[in-house]
Amino acid sequence: MNIVVIDYGAGNTKSVQFACNRLGFDPVLSKDSQVIQDADKVIFPGVGQASNAMDMLIESGLDAVIPSLKQPVLGICLGMQLLCNSTEEGNAKGLGVFDVSVKRFSNNVKVPQMGWNSIFNLESDLFEGIKNEAYMYLVHSYYAEVCEHTIAQTNYDLNYSSALKKDNFYGVQFHPEKSSTEGAQILRNFLKL
């Protein structure tokens, strides 16, 4: 299977790659539109600041390529947030796949949320074999609201979308590559789609 991890300069791509390796897959890193379009599965990671990351996508022309992909795509963390309409972080416009906006946590809680929190109301084959309230590792200051695309929720400050799905696009706010055996199972489920 041909797995491509999008490499646009804003992501902990190594960890995602290694997590796939541990599952017996050998993904390639690429920012080449053709390579990405020809992949069986595309993983869209992201760590860092949203408007900077969006600028890098625009610079490489990937802002047009990603939303038009037809194969299963998994956005992780900032990758998921960039697939949304817009984000309050640097007032960036997103890729508009998920019809939801991304907001900052209020100061009622510590920001960033950093650590292991549970996911519930799981509604997708992405979560096959995953128990309700399983713990995932999350590090983020911004969240996607609960919406029609929500397939998992987490509570911090409020209930928000810790996973989204629309057609062939999946997004997870948590880091499956860093979430122990349960995270690995979710990654495996995605790669089996």
Next chain:
Amino acid sequence: MLTKRIIPCLDIKNGRTVKGVNFVNLIDAGDPVVLAKQYAEKGADELVFLDISATLEGRKTTLEMVLKVAEQVNIPFTVGGGISSVEDVDLLLKSGADKVSINSSAINRPELIDELSNKFGSQCVVVAIDAKQINGQWIVHLAGGSIPTELDLFDWAKEVEMRGAGEILFTSMDHDGTKDGFANEALARLSTALNIPIIASGGAGTIQHFVDTFQKGKSDAALAASVFHFGEIEIKELKENLKKNNIKVRL
């Protein structure tokens, strides 16, 4: 609900694990990659690697070690020690580290915190602060706790937050190595004054010390080394006890 984190810390010198008792008398406690894997399996929530290598060669070995850890370990980890530039951080993150921890270099040049959080995001910038009480005031110390600065712990912590740190790792020099409990008063004050997570470090000796640092010290995470390395406290048993005390943990 977000859980409290248990973080074993591995001091690394030339690719091997060591632990200082009061920052001197190093004792070897094994291969970092093997230890890291074991800790991940035993339920550690995160790991911290502190590189105390003094030489360039030693630091290169650490970079190789980071890559090996990233390959084999499926929980997040932070690398600290001797990091003083954006380039240092770039190399570590590219080798698979999730976060970096800076200490003396942030005191020497506070703008480094801004540069790192702007470039890589606050989520991967941990600022470590070593402090001890001098005449009733918590004073920040440099170079593994040997050189006092002019900085007050609480002022410096606030500045660090304003500059974009995502987390603070606070080590009490008065408590480190004593196994007499964490500096819960100072920790609670930090946790209340700041809006970023605080990791408690220095003083872990018993399970009750962890209960206390979460309840009295309001810490978001607790870090320890020797009690874990020498099997004095098992992480699973620790977490079960925390749960009994109504502290949210990942079990």
